[in-house]
Amino acid sequence: MILKEKPKLIIPKSKETKKSNIPMTEKEREAYYKMLPDPVGYRILVRPHVPSSKTEGGVYLSDKTQETMEVTTVVGLVIKMGSLCYQDTDKFPSGPWCKRGQFVIYGRYAGARFKTKYGEHRILNDDEIIATIKKPEDVLALF
16 A cells, blocks of 8 residues: 555654653743753754654654664754854854754764753764754764
């Protein structure tokens, strides 16, 4: 049987799924943003991209596999930026490499990692950004 439209993603409810919740409402986003640390100086706070919990074939990935993918990804969303990010005109003559709300690629072992109830986060130096991308799904996980 060939499906003409993509089925809706159904995520099974479990304790593990709850920890990587994505804040959906404006109120949840505001609370999420306030609870995160403010990066200082030339540092950037990034939330790693969490791929879908379901494969194209319809198989649900285990919580352990999803966690591994989150830790090993090199793609993330810029959440906050320190006050000195990209201010060094000698180092960044053409201006900032990225901005808040943009997806970026960084080195696998770059930055300091920490977890919140929303999942993995990283604090990177402004010069550890390797590239910017439009769609995080275009970069496949290597784990």
